[in-house]
Amino acid sequence: MPRTSILHISDSHLGKRQYGSDIRREDFAKAFEQAIEVAIDRDVDAVIHTGDLFDDPVPSLPTVMRAADALKPLEEHGIPFYGIVGNHERKNDEQWLDLLRRTSAASRLGKKPTMVGDVALYGIDAVRPSVWDSIELELEEPPEQAAWTILCMHELLTPLVSGMGRVYPAAEVIDRAGIDLDGIALGDLHQPASSVVDGTDVWYASATERGGKDQEETGVVQILYIDNSGIKRHQIELETRPFAVFEIAFGEEDGASHARDVLERHDLDGAVAKVELSGDRAAVTANEVTQMAREAGAAVVSVDDNRGRVDLDVESIEAMSLQGLDDAIEEKLADEKFSAVALDVDREIRQADELDTNVNRVADSFGELLSDAQQQAFDDLGPEETPEAATEMEVEK
Template identity: 50%
Template sequence: MSTRLLHISDTHLGNRQYGSDIRRDDFADAFEKAIEYAVEQDVDAVIHTGDLFDSRDPSLPDLNRCIDILQRLETAGIPFYGIVGNHERKMDDQYLDLIEKTGAAERLTKHPTQATDEVVLYGIDAVTKPAWHAEDFQLKAPPEGTFTILCMHQLLDPPVPELFAEHPLDDVLERVNVDLDAVALGDYHETVGTVEAGTKVWYAGSTERCAKDEIEPRTVSLLEIDGGELTRRERELDTRDFITIGITFAEDDDHSYAENVIDRHHVEDKVVSVVLNGESTSVTSRDVRKAVINRGAAVCRVDDERGGPDIDLSEGPRGEIESVDRLIEEKLSEQNLSEISLEIEERIRTDSVARSGFDNEVEELLMEAQDEAFDGQAVTEVEGQE
């Protein structure tokens, strides 16, 4: 009897892309469509490989909607297994732990989770670049004769192009002590895959477009394991269309010229990105945005490059770099910092501790580090002095 799983990833719930509540709803709608497809297909389980949420502190409405959607799986008797991605990662307890308490999800770990009699799942949460070489990839041995799948949230080469990857895939396969049949990945938003030393490795891609250059349709991966063989099929999700319009101005071009260019495109209900080039004129970015929205676009972003780049702080970093935190982690990885220094740095950067309690938190971390370094002897001797 075969096992059927649905692999989804990078749902980024709560993402107000371009500062738009419409886009926040779009991300939730895409996740809901993926879950509905899992119910329609009557899969044995759903696996999610990280960045369920776009933020480490999702809003209560986003959290509630996520739980409501997942409860449809629970009603259908389909378990939801997940790991934590880099966008949502916190220092201690994760929001996935909170959802697990509702019974709507289960967090994968380095211990085997039996999806079916035939298939075992493992999970390793997103690992920061500074902590990568110290990470323990040892997994507890699976039951004999089972098909093993490891879920991770990392940019690995292959299948990610070397230019964008953080680590070589070989590094993972060599450090894992279990013979893996497959590695299901998240963090890369396109659907790509490879086979390395007999292990099938792939990304399901994101369920919504997180950037205008993510041109390909959004997908989820339907997996079928039968007799120790895995077959993967991509299911395209119906998401909102993106289009890009370029307007190049001459010195005397006015509002009517811009509107004529816009009218050559069907913008209704779409996410529209407009790039302004050429000469500076009386037509402003706001004028163009208003003209696009008046023609029925759901969302419009305008980049005015006539007088230099138009910086939109609401969007955040663009392209393949997904967060400021990742840039910081890359720089920290180049420094020879201790594990305790890195932990204190992340607590400061992520503001995971209230300011009023920060001194006590840091003192506790330092005491724990000292206790571990001296095997408890230094603390004991100090406490014993009169």
């Protein structure tokens, strides 16, 4: 049996102006272009993209055109590009991927198989949390000539991901897909990860660029080699801009020279400097630190000023019994006639352990829940407004 090679790319977030920077927007585009170059250099049989090609449901025209230009060399080399829609870029009707499809630069994967050699590819777009339980995940049987089956999704699945808000068991996906799956190629987690679940290989490709200071294992793509011996994955690193992530802790007496000393200890040349200011409020502003970091060679600077924060007395809060509070809230909520979406939002808020360390992800999942609420309100709201729908509309604010 001949070997089939497929490049797995994910979470390119084209158009993202990280830290309000045009340089970063360019970086995200360049990382995606490099990934496409890898596909051509390695002469793969196909490229799969597991969602969040665009950062936004309404990418700017230059961003869409840049994506189309980036895909053109694939077309010239006869390498198909197959995508699914991620949660960041999801719209209610037609997707930007459909526009690229019209130019035949890209195709969407679905529940019917798409054959690449003897590999049957499937895809399911990012599922709105409020319809996860009811949505059809069953896939069409692969044709006889298919030796392998791979499903592309954009979800957070256990056991690969945990404690990040909305996660579902990979085993449930395998069960609901209803066919024999050899692999599940995933997007959404910006970090490579893999596992074997009920005999199915399940893995994340990671993102092509670094979407936040915590995303250290980004800037990579995966090549899949599929032959008699199974699916092998090979990770390839892209050249992306380095990050310098550090803290400047101020004592009462510290000022500008202290900040300058700390900055000098880091290699900022051409880097994204992500700096946290902590400790005492000192006679140097966040703007001044930004300026100093630029002078030290940083290409992009983002400063979080956390000085002068009062630490909460954690023990006294624990003494109030958070669990007891939670139970009381659950009880109260059960009395109200809230919609599923409203309850999801509430749960997300109360379970958001990672608020401190992963604000972006929490914000993302709120955004998703809120747009769900909005969507559902429009979908469900008949001519007469029901009290339930009114509740959902309130959630939006």
